[in-house]
Amino acid sequence: xxxxxxxxxxxxxxxxxxxxxxxxxxxxxxxxxxxxxxxxxxxxxxxxxxxxxxxxxxxxxxxxxxxxxxxxxxxxxxxxxxxxxxxxxxxxxxxxxxxxxxxxxxxxxxxxxxxxxxxxxxxxxxxxxxxxxxxxxxxxxxxxxxxxxxxxxxxxxxxxxxxxxxxxxxxxxxxxxxxxxxxxxxxxxxxxxxxxxxxxxxxxxxxxxxxxxxxxxxxxxxxxxxxxxxxxxxxxxxxxxxxxxxxxxxxxxxxxxxxxxxxxxxxxxxxxxxxxxxxxxxxxxxxxxxxxxxxxxxxxxxxxxxxxxxxxxxxxxxxxxxxxxxxxxxxxxxxxxxxxxxxxxxxxxxxxxxxxxxxxxxxxxxxxxxxxxxxxxxxxxxxxxxxxxxxxxxxxxxxxxxxxxxxxxxxxxx
Amino acid sequence: xxxxxxxxxxxxxxxxxxxxxxxxxxxxxxxxxxxxxxxxxxxxxxxxxxxxxxxxxxxxxxxxxxxxxxxxxxxxxxxxxxxxxxxxxxxxxxxxxxxxxxxxxxxxxxxxxxxxxxxxxxxxxxxxxxxxxxxxxxxxxxxxxxxxxxxxxxxxxxxxxxxxxxxxxxxxxxxxxxxxxxxxxxxxxxxxxxxxxxxxxxxxxxxxxxxxxxxxxxxxxxxxxxxxxxxxxxxxxxxxxxx
Amino acid sequence: xxxxxxxxxxxxxxxxxxxxxxxxxxxxxxxxxxxxxxxxxxxxxxxxxxxxxxxxxxxxxxxxxxxxxxxxxxxxxxxxxxxxxxxxxxxxxxxxxxxxxxxxxxxxxxxxxxxxxxxxxxxxxxxxxxxxxxxxxxxxxxxxxxxxxxxxxxxxxxxxxxxxxxxxxxxxxxxxxxxxxxxxxxxxxxxxxxxxxxxxxxxxxxxxxxxxxxxxxxxxxxxxxxxxxxxxx
Ligand SMILES: Nc1ncnc2c1ncn2[C@@H]1O[C@H](COP(=O)(O)OP(=O)(O)OP(=O)(O)O)[C@@H](O)[C@H]1O
Ligand SMILES: [Mg+2]
Numbered sequence: 001x002x003x004x005x006x007x008x009x010x011x012x013x014x015x016x017x018x019x020x021x022x023x024x025x026x027x028x029x030x031x032x033x034x035x036x037x038x039x040x041x042x043x044x045x046x047x048x049x050x051x052x053x054x055x056x057x058x059x060x061x062x063x064x065x066x067x068x069x070x071x072x073x074x075x076x077x078x079x080x081x082x083x084x085x086x087x088x089x090x091x092x093x094x095x096x097x098x099x100x101x102x103x104x105x106x107x108x109x110x111x112x113x114x115x116x117x118x119x120x121x122x123x124x125x126x127x128x129x130x131x132x133x134x135x136x137x138x139x140x141x142x143x144x145x146x147x148x149x150x151x152x153x154x155x156x157x158x159x160x161x162x163x164x165x166x167x168x169x170x171x172x173x174x175x176x177x178x179x180x181x182x183x184x185x186x187x188x189x190x191x192x193x194x195x196x197x198x199x200x201x202x203x204x205x206x207x208x209x210x211x212x213x214x215x216x217x218x219x220x221x222x223x224x225x226x227x228x229x230x231x232x233x234x235x236x237x238x239x240x241x242x243x244x245x246x247x248x249x250x251x252x253x254x255x256x257x258x259x260x261x262x263x264x265x266x267x268x269x270x271x272x273x274x275x276x277x278x279x280x281x282x283x284x285x286x287x288x289x290x291x292x293x294x295x296x297x298x299x300x301x302x303x304x305x306x307x308x309x310x311x312x313x314x315x316x317x318x319x320x321x322x323x324x325x326x327x328x329x330x331x332x333x334x335x336x337x338x339x340x341x342x343x344x345x346x347x348x349x350x351x352x353x354x355x356x357x358x359x360x361x362x363x364x365x366x367x368x369x370x371x372x373x374x375x376x377x378x379x380x381x382x383x384x385x386x387x388x389x390x391x392x393x394x395x396x397x398x399x400x401x402x403x404x405x406x407x408x409x410x411x412x413x414x
Numbered sequence: 415x416x417x418x419x420x421x422x423x424x425x426x427x428x429x430x431x432x433x434x435x436x437x438x439x440x441x442x443x444x445x446x447x448x449x450x451x452x453x454x455x456x457x458x459x460x461x462x463x464x465x466x467x468x469x470x471x472x473x474x475x476x477x478x479x480x481x482x483x484x485x486x487x488x489x490x491x492x493x494x495x496x497x498x499x500x501x502x503x504x505x506x507x508x509x510x511x512x513x514x515x516x517x518x519x520x521x522x523x524x525x526x527x528x529x530x531x532x533x534x535x536x537x538x539x540x541x542x543x544x545x546x547x548x549x550x551x552x553x554x555x556x557x558x559x560x561x562x563x564x565x566x567x568x569x570x571x572x573x574x575x576x577x578x579x580x581x582x583x584x585x586x587x588x589x590x591x592x593x594x595x596x597x598x599x600x601x602x603x604x605x606x607x608x609x610x611x612x613x614x615x616x617x618x619x620x621x622x623x624x625x626x627x628x629x630x631x632x633x634x635x636x637x638x639x640x641x642x643x644x645x646x647x648x649x650x651x652x653x654x655x656x657x
Numbered sequence: 658x659x660x661x662x663x664x665x666x667x668x669x670x671x672x673x674x675x676x677x678x679x680x681x682x683x684x685x686x687x688x689x690x691x692x693x694x695x696x697x698x699x700x701x702x703x704x705x706x707x708x709x710x711x712x713x714x715x716x717x718x719x720x721x722x723x724x725x726x727x728x729x730x731x732x733x734x735x736x737x738x739x740x741x742x743x744x745x746x747x748x749x750x751x752x753x754x755x756x757x758x759x760x761x762x763x764x765x766x767x768x769x770x771x772x773x774x775x776x777x778x779x780x781x782x783x784x785x786x787x788x789x790x791x792x793x794x795x796x797x798x799x800x801x802x803x804x805x806x807x808x809x810x811x812x813x814x815x816x817x818x819x820x821x822x823x824x825x826x827x828x829x830x831x832x833x834x835x836x837x838x839x840x841x842x843x844x845x846x847x848x849x850x851x852x853x854x855x856x857x858x859x860x861x862x863x864x865x866x867x868x869x870x871x872x873x874x875x876x877x878x879x880x881x882x883x884x885x886x887x888x889x890x
Binding site for chain 1: 737760
């Protein structure tokens with residue numbers, strides 16, 4: 001006969017009350033799991049959207065350029081990589097690297113034959129590599145820019161919807177790009193609109209266009225690129241890949257900067273802090289509710305069993321054994337409630353994902369998103385540990401009550 | 415001078431005295447420089463940025479063509495026809511019309527090289543006359559070719575030598591954007607400048623020096639300034655190497 | 658020299674404060690109980706019987722007077738020592754039986770042995786034996802709510818005796834039993850006393866019980882009014 005077993009049997013005495021306590025703990029646990037799962041979904045979704053929206057996992061740029069920090073679309077190849085094809089080969093030979101794709105950023109004016117013009121931010125890349133890296137271009141109309149480098153006079157672009165609208169152009173239209181080349185002189189390039197795209201961000205859609213690497217280099221009069229974007233087979237390998245890419249490029253002259261996406265993602269730190277904040281906020285509410293509810297039941301349990309606890313003391317049970325008996329009841333509640341909550345949470349997550357809920361597009365975004373709740377394995381263990389902590393806290397008052405118990409009063413208690 | 419002080423007090427447009435009108439006309443290098451010429455300019459920066467060589471043609475009062483010499487710049491021209499500026503580039507079938515902002519944003523603009531037509535395109539708001547230097551405060555005439563890029567200007571001349579000294583390009587809000595100093599003249603009679611120093615007051619940066627390497631008055635073919643046909647431009651001899 | 662008395666109480670006093678009022682539950686009780694004695698503490702309700710048993714059982718401390726149990730002054734023991742002392746040397750029987758409802762009869766009886774750290778096999782054997790001694794060998798798997806009042810009190814007695822204590826303190830052990838069952842319980846206590854020499858101090862109102870007791874101490878208003886031994890004993 002063990003104290004823990006005795007505590008378990010005591011729990012079974014008032015089945016209704018125990019069931020309510022367990023329901024509270026299990027609900028709290030499941031709520032935390034759902035919250036964690038939803039947060040992980042949002043965060044992963046946001047991260048993957050940023051990474052595959054053009055950020056990549058790592059950026060390789062000239063060390064002297066203002067590399068990293070934010071994902072700027074205005075990093076001129078003026079401070080770019082000359083021998084990028086060598087670097088590309090070195091990096092693509094590393095394990096876990098899907099591709100190291102060159103990009104050229106170019107900013108300028110785009111104008112039509114009729115004289116309408118607007119500022120643009122152009123991004124040029126290697127379409128085949130970008131497909132391999134899972135970069136998605138959301139084509140809304142027309143065709144993508146062909147993979148093959150364009151011949152002179154056959155340059156093609158994909159224009160973001162907002163920009164196309166402002167210019168009054170569509171697939172097949174001819175427009176002229178105007179930009180300052182790397183020598184500081186103006187240059188112009190006629191291009192054909194191949195298709196209309198969206199970046200998913202309304203604000204960017206009014207300025208964005210994509211062109212092939214060859215077109216951008218022709219416009220800028222250079223063979224350089226602004227940077228190389230490296231994408232990995234798994235986002236979780238970012239740190240490991242960062243180290244290996246850095247060591248491979250350590251001796252490069254001029255020095256190169258390798259920057260992980262977390263440092264370049266706009267507002268990454270703020271978004272992360274926001275999510276962590278929301279999670280703590282909800283966690284604290286759940287924590288407080290469960291502490292209040294279970295502390296109350298445990299106190300009632302102690303009050304009801306005063307005579308029994310007095311008897312145990314009279315028979316020579318130590319204060320700590322008696323207090324431990326109550327503490328163990330709390331631990332059982334936390335453990336059983338946590339496990340039930342884990343099962344409940346897993347069930348709910350599965351159910352929600354099976355139903356498939358579509359949510360309206362978040363502010364500034366274009367497309368609605370499909371809600372998914374992620375299984376966060378650590379959260380399952382974490383929630384149980386948290387519930388044990390919660391119950392330990394809830395048991396403090398009742399246990400102190402037991403410790404202060406006067407045997408004679410307890411024995412005569414009715 | 416007495417009336418200069420008066421003009422100062424009254425910011426309305428007061429017609430300059432006859433003597434000053436003559437001074438303005440005498441120093442208007444835009445009209446005194448030959449109407450048709452071919453020139454070679456050497457452009458350098460005090461902080462050692464790579465210098466440029468610019469080749470330039472004038473084909474009448476408001477027709478200019480310029481190209482920057484260098485292997486990467488081949489086939490590219492900056493073209494002014496009347497009030498409009500165009501970029502001619504091999505990648506663009508048609509000359510690309512440049513907005514006033516874009517045209518003025520380049521390192522060198524025609525206004526800075528030849529000054530502006532201080533008589534035709536501007537009205538004199540007032541005149542400040544010192545012992546030797548006379549400053550004409552100018553306002554662009556509405557609709558004139560320069561009105562957008564150079565809404566106001568200060569034209570500083572040397573009364574004794576009868577030569578322009580400085581052009582300040584002033585924005586509509588009164589801020590000075592650029593200063594062009596006429597450091598020396600190749601021909602004091604025609605006022606062909608030999609050396610200009612340009613300062614971008616608004617954006618800062620090192621002063622830029624423009625030196626006239628060659629200047630030859632000559633008949634320039636009309637076709638160089640065509641907006642529809644680049645054939646004559648294409649026949650220009652290949653650019654001499656960059657410095 | 659004879660062995661020291663199991664209980665040696667000198668001038669025990671206990672006061673309770675209820676608001677403004679002070680209740681003198683015991684006012685200088687002298688009592689010596691020798692090994693092997695069976696003693697009944699009688700007296701009207703409120704005379705201090707329970708209070709005296711609590712002091713003798715180290716469940717409470719006197720305001721004045723001295724108590725020596727088996728040669729050890731109770732006042733010299735700390736909380737932990739008193740707990741250990743009760744666990745090893747004393748047994749308790751209560752009017753309301755006070756069995757743990759979640760434990761079977763067997764487990765209830767094993768409880769003092771478990772507290773004393775006796776191995777499980779030994780525990781089972783001795784609890785079984787104790788239950789057999791009180792005539793409940795066949796019902797050891799039952800929980801208290803499946804037993805009658807008399808049976809529960811037998812289990813409680815087995816629990817009080819299973820670890821072979823020096824003395825058992827029983828407060829109204831028959832108070833919740835009918836008179837027939839009460840007589841059987843008293844008979845049982847007497848036989849256990851004869852078998853093991855355990856001291857029994859029994860507080861009771863029960864006239865039948867008092868009549869059968871070898872020694873009767875009558876309390877009145879917190880004082881010992883009389884202390885008589887049966888001549889036949
Ligand atoms: N915890 C307490 N607080 C206040 N008064 C108490 C307390 N315990 C006992 N008393 C008082 O002390 C006196 C003696 O009580 P005690 O319980 O010892 O009497 P008793 O002889 O056992 O009575 P009964 O036969 O009714 O059990 C009574 O007046 C009782 O009210
Ligand atoms: Mg009593």
